[in-house]
Amino acid sequence: MGMLETARRAGGCQDPSPSPGRTRAGLLARPRPFLLIATLSICGTVVSLQQTLMLPVLPGLPALLHTSVDNASWIVTATLLSGAVSIPILSRLADMFGKKRMIMVALALMVVGGVLGGLSHDLVPAIVARALQGASFVVVPIGIAIMRDELPADRVPLGVTLMSATLALGAGAALPLSGVIVAHLDWRSIFWITAVAGVASLLAIWWIVPESPVRSGGTFDYMGALLLSAAVTALLYALSKGTQWGWLSPPTLALTLIGLALLAVLVMVELRARTPLVNVVVAVRPGVMLVNIASVLCGFAMFTNMVGTMQLLQQSRDSGYGLGLDVLQAGLWMAPTGLVFGAWAPVAARIIRRFGDHAALLGGALIMAVTYVGRVFLSTELWQVVCGSVLVGIGVSMTFAAMPNLIMAAVPHTETASANGLNTLLRSVGSSMASAAVAALTTVLVVTIDGTRHPAFAAFEILFAIAAAASVVAAVVTLPLMRSGRPGAGASERAIGAEGDVHSVHGVDNRSVEGTAT
Known part of the structure; x- marks a missing residue:
């Protein structure tokens, strides 16, 4: 009792002992693990879907909104900036006031943005709508934290893997869906579709997902x-x-x-700060800092695959190497990459349980590195492009599954949402770096054929080489982590050696509580 009382006073945590009502009625109402995993994963897919759904429409927005290309680009930029700002703030509030509550707030903002965008006919309301929808980015890291709180230890690796996979699963599904919308519906239908999906997700979270009693307390920074x-x-x-x-x-x-x-x-x-938004002391621990570095690099490799492959598929045949597909065709050929994330999740979970999170992160990074080296030389035929993209997807799936587990193993239980939020934010930084690299290389390295400028194939060769190097560095920074974790132990099954941490992850009756790291 003394240790728990000290932890509560230091970290502002609630009493981890369940109340009598929680012990009986709460446990009886607890959803089955499969239902909880499915609900959160579907919500994560919806959020990822709305992030990407607007990208294929972007080239036509200047004409549709009667504005310049630069102004129209704010439709995407506003979502990116809003997500980057909301992830650390809402994830910290989730640790303080309730994870389910903050997921519902994020989904409600997504619905409001969808309705506003569906009714808008001008640029400014559309930008505001996309900024509101950007707040939903936080659903994935908070969802992962909920899984850690609510699932039995043996189900956590599968749940985290599926939740992480939604980032690419939704993006992969968005590409062909956007093509269908553009071909048959008004572009504002994208907003209405995401609004309806947001309402369904909001109701599912409210009805199925329990509120975790694990809170950090304190005041907001x-x-x-x-x-x-x-x-x-x-x-x-x-x-x-x-x-x-x-x-x-x-x-x-x-x-x-x-x-x-x-x-x-x-x-x-x-x-x-007494209760910092970003716990710097925890963030510089090797177990956290190295994983966050790997997150930036893996985010770069993942987005390079999505953007680089789409450009190769859609590049004109006149360029000498392009495959000349339209948006819908290219999206359909990208679908296997998105599907492999979900299909590979059980395999990644078994790898984590058998060999550990560190081994999964190392293996995934090496798969991406080897595949990208191959893509430098084999990216001219359709089967080569699709197979290369799918193999990178397998590597990304493994790394994305391992990183949240490693983060949660190295931070106090009361900071899992905010720590995963920072990790997700850094992954977004890596994605933004990849987008910038693609834009820079395809703009600088060009060839002129029959008076038409095309990106040179060398631009994609250099891009894939950079992604290979990023994957190698991600593997290298994983090596020190291998010495700190025993093989066969997932993060959900290891005790954290941090001062003031008390671990137990096998259900409500022995839920863990940690003091805030100082």
Whole structure:
């Protein structure tokens, strides 16, 4: 009792002992693991779907909204920035006030954005709508934290794997679906579809998912939220506009320097905060820092696969290497990459249970590295492009399954949502870097054929080589983690050696509570 009382006072945690009503009525009402996993995974897929659904429509938006290409690009930029800001804030609030509650808030914002976008005929309302929908990005990291709280230990690897897979599963499904919408419906139907899907997800969460009693307590770090939001916005905006402005242009350099300076101030502020938005002491632990570095690199490799492959499939045959497919055809050939995430989830979960999270992360990174090396030389035939994309998808599936488990094994139980939120944010940074790299290479390296400019095939060769190098580095940073974890132990089955942590993950009756790391 003394240790638990000390942990509660230090971290502001609620009493982990279930109340009599919770013990009987709560356990009887607890959903089956499969139902909980399915509900959260479907919601994650819906969120990922709405993130990507607008991308194929973007080239036609300037004409549809009677605006410039630069202004229309804000439809995507606003979603990216909103997601980057909302992930750390809402995930921290989830740890403090309830994970189910914050998922419902995020999905409600997604529905409001869908309705606003469906009714809009001008640029500004459409941008606001997409910004509101960007808040739903946080559903995946909070959903992973809920699984850790609610699932039996032996089901956590499968649940986390499926939840992580939704990031690519929804993106893969969005590409052909967007093609169908563009061909047969008004473009604003995208907003209505996401609104309806959001309502269904909201009702499913309310009806099926229980609220976890694990809370961190404390007060919200408003200064940390302001600094982190400003820093991330400056850096991501510089990444998204670097190709257009020039990577060495004054605006790009100014935004980059401002973002880095704000991050430095954020670290100093968070070290002094009683309940920091970002627990810097925990974040610099090797078990957390190395996984977050791998997250940036794997996010780069994942998005390079999605964007690079789509461009290869849609590139004109006049370029000498393109396959000349339209949006719908290219989306259908990308579907196997998205489906492999879901199909590979049980395999990845078995690998984690048998060999450990570290081995899964290392193996997935090596699969991506080897595949990307092959894609440098084998990317001219349709079967080569599709097979290469699917193999990268298998590697990404393994890394995405392992990283949340490794993060949760290295942080207090009361910080799982916020720690996974930061990991997801860094993955988004990696994706933004990949998007910038694709745009820069395909703009700089071009060939002119019959008076028409096309990206040179060398641009894709260099892109895949960079992705291979990123995957190799991700594998290298995993090696120190191999020494810290015993084979065959998933994160959900290991005790955390952090000071003040008390672990137990086998249901409500022995739910774990940790004090806030200081």
